Amino acid sequence: MSRSLWWDTARLPARVPPVAAAGDFDVAVLGGGITGLTTALLLRRAGARVAVVEAGRVGSGATGSSTAKVTALQATMCSTIRSQRGPEAAAAYAAVCADAVERVAALAAEERIECALRRRPACTYAADAAETEAIDAEAAAAREAGLPVELDRAAGLPFPVAGAVRLADQIEFQPVEYAAGLASALRDDGCAVFEDTRALDVRQGAPCEVVTTGGTVRAERVVVATHYPVLDRGLYFPRLEAERSYCVAARVGPHEPLPLAINVRAPKRSLRSAGEAVVVCGESHPTGSPAGRPPYAALEEFARRHWPVEEITHRWSAQDPTAYDRFPMVGPYLPGSTRLFVATGFMKWGLCGGTAAAALLADRLTGTPGPEAEPFDPGRVSPRSAGRLAKMNAGVGVAFVGDRLTAGEVGSVEQVPLGAARVVRAGTDLTGVYRDEDGCAHAVSLRCTHLGCLLRFNDDERSWDCPCHGSRFDVDGTVLEGPAVRPLPRKEPER
Ligand SMILES: Cc1cc2nc3c(=O)[nH]c(=O)nc-3n(C[C@H](O)[C@H](O)[C@H](O)COP(=O)(O)OP(=O)(O)OC[C@H]3O[C@@H](n4cnc5c(N)ncnc54)[C@H](O)[C@@H]3O)c2cc1C
Ligand code: FES
Numbered sequence: 028m029s030r031s032l033w034w035d036t037a038r039l040p041a042r043v044p045p046v047a048a049a050g051d052f053d054v055a056v057l058g059g060g061i062t063g064l065t066t067a068l069l070l071r072r073a074g075a076r077v078a079v080v081e082a083g084r085v086g087s088g089a090t091g092s093s094t095a096k097v098t099a100l101q102a103t104m105c106s107t108i109r110s111q112r113g114p115e116a117a118a119a120y121a122a123v124c125a126d127a128v129e130r131v132a133a134l135a136a137e138e139r140i141e142c143a144l145r146r147r148p149a150c151t152y153a154a155d156a157a158e159t160e161a162i163d164a165e166a167a168a169a170r171e172a173g174l175p176v177e178l179d180r181a182a183g184l185p186f187p188v189a190g191a192v193r194l195a196d197q198i199e200f201q202p203v204e205y206a207a208g209l210a211s212a213l214r215d216d217g218c219a220v221f222e223d224t225r226a227l228d229v230r231q232g233a234p235c236e237v238v239t240t241g242g243t244v245r246a247e248r249v250v251v252a253t254h255y256p257v258l259d260r261g262l263y264f265p266r267l268e269a270e271r272s273y274c275v276a277a278r279v280g281p282h283e284p285l286p287l288a289i290n291v292r293a294p295k296r297s298l299r300s301a302g303e304a305v306v307v308c309g310e311s312h313p314t315g316s317p318a319g320r321p322p323y324a325a326l327e328e329f330a331r332r333h334w335p336v337e338e339i340t341h342r343w344s345a346q347d348p349t350a351y352d353r354f355p356m357v358g359p360y361l362p363g364s365t366r367l368f369v370a371t372g373f374m375k376w377g378l379c380g381g382t383a384a385a386a387l388l389a390d391r392l393t394g395t396p397g398p399e400a401e402p403f404d405p406g407r408v409s410p411r412s413a414g415r416l417a418k419m420n421a422g423v424g425v426a427f428v429g430d431r432l433t434a435g436e437v438g439s440v441e442q443v444p445l446g447a448a449r450v451v452r453a454g455t456d457l458t459g460v461y462r463d464e465d466g467c468a469h470a471v472s473l474r475c476t477h478l479g480c481l482l483r484f485n486d487d488e489r490s491w492d493c494p495c496h497g498s499r500f501d502v503d504g505t506v507l508e509g510p511a512v513r514p515l516p517r518k519e520p521e522r
Pocket of ligand 1: 093095098273335376380
């Protein structure tokens with residue numbers, strides 16, 4: 028399994044031994060990524076008794092495997108939102124994101140979180156003349172939305188570009204150390220942070236009961252910040268699409284730090300410096316569908332083309348859900364819910380968007396007047412995006428029936444090559460078999476434990492990935508990412 032640069036280099040406090048997840052709280056926050064931890068801390072500061080329930084370690088989700096840029100200038104987000112949902116929505120999004128950038132800086136300073144936080148300019152650059160129109164449109168939309176952006180002919184990158192739009196004073200940081208710092212602040216202030224504890228269900232009531240792998244947590248209100256919402260209600264699954272992207276860290280030696288850069292069109296390249304390394308991310312594809320080409324090789328080739336690469340030190344990947352109408356979903360889990368809330372759909376900008384969501388939720392739960400939350404309402408209807416919604420769900424039926432297996436089919440386990448995965452069929456029953464380098468076979472049911480779609484093998488990450496809603500499983504069936512909460516049943520490999 029790949030491990031991000033941030034996980035490999037984080038200075039972390041000693042691991043807290045797992046304790047039984049139990050107790051009575053005002054709010055239980057499910058998910059210990061930047062969204063859940065920030066929500067918890069803001070609620071704690073408002074006096075609430077808070078518990079965080081995290082399936083792995085805090086920061087172990089998308090937060091710890093991101094490019095780690097916190098910026099309100101997000102590729103062509105303002106112009107995209109403007110065209111999809113109008114100028115008011117673009118302004119609402121820009122305002123909460125600009126606030127979120129400053130909130131991250133303030134929380135790190137106030138809680139004394141050492142996370143290599145530095146101010147950097149962010150820029151969206153045109154890789155060639157065909158992209159300059161999009162740069163001009165983004166500059167106009169971002170200014171209209173209230174962001175003080177500037178157009179520039181150069182991007183501050185070591186290769187020529189056709190133009191750039193730039194926003195000063197954005198942030199780069201070490202996201203795993205930031206998440207760990209938020210968790211420490213919560214613990215120091217008397218909150219419970221249950222790590223290695225997966226939420227399995229929430230029974231709504233007064234109070235709600237969060238059923239977890241480590242016990243039952245009772246709370247008056249529950250915030251679901253599990254990235255992809257794990258609860259099987261509210262019709263989130265058909266409205267979100269998970270997209271996986273890949274990153275490499277290339278050691279290039281001392282260099283002028285890069286801006287927080289990203290280009291306009293595919294193939295996207297999201298860039299930043301990290302000490303003597305440059306981080307290059309891109310090569311997206313919907314989770315569970317095959318990558319168009321070997322993603323790490325493509326990123327590595329880009330790095331070597333532009334820098335004197337000494338070594339590729341890290342390769343990792345992550346995914347993020349995007350709503351069908353390309354706007355975060357933050358608010359009541361179901362229309363009218365007063366006890367259950369959600370924050371999701373950050374379109375690969377959730378270090379900023381998740382922090383913004385935390386502030387919106389904290390205002391809502393504490394009754395504090397804040398920015399207009401209505402555009403973020405998860406229950407909204409976006410007729411202009413109906414076509415995308417239909418397209419997103421067209422593939423789900425196919426994935427359920429599973430007429431296209433991406434791991435080739437074989438008749439027996441012996442035919443599975445070492446270090447590869449294949450499908451073994453017995454009647455209608457499909458078993459996924461991965462054989463490790465020692466020849467040991469790991470056999471699991473190929474039906475996703477979420478809603479039963481057929482899994483596909485991801486050779487780059489050595490995982491079984493679900494094309495329907497993005498759940499991922501290790502070769503031994505362990506859940507790597509939800510919405511699935513239960514492991515794949517293991518099978519006896521048939522010889
Ligand atoms: C390659 C890539 C690069 C990115 N780079 C950037 C960037 O530079 N800037 C930016 O703003 N955004 C970036 N993003 C997006 C950003 O990383 C995410 O939007 C953000 O981290 C989401 O935070 P979160 O807290 O909502 O989710 P997560 O960080 O995924 O946290 C959710 C947590 O919930 C836990 N969980 C899941 N299920 C359960 C359960 N059943 N019970 C308990 N816990 C559970 C998970 O273990 C996880 O820790 C990037 C995304 C990708 C894919
Ligand atoms: S994630 Fe929903 S069926 Fe697999």
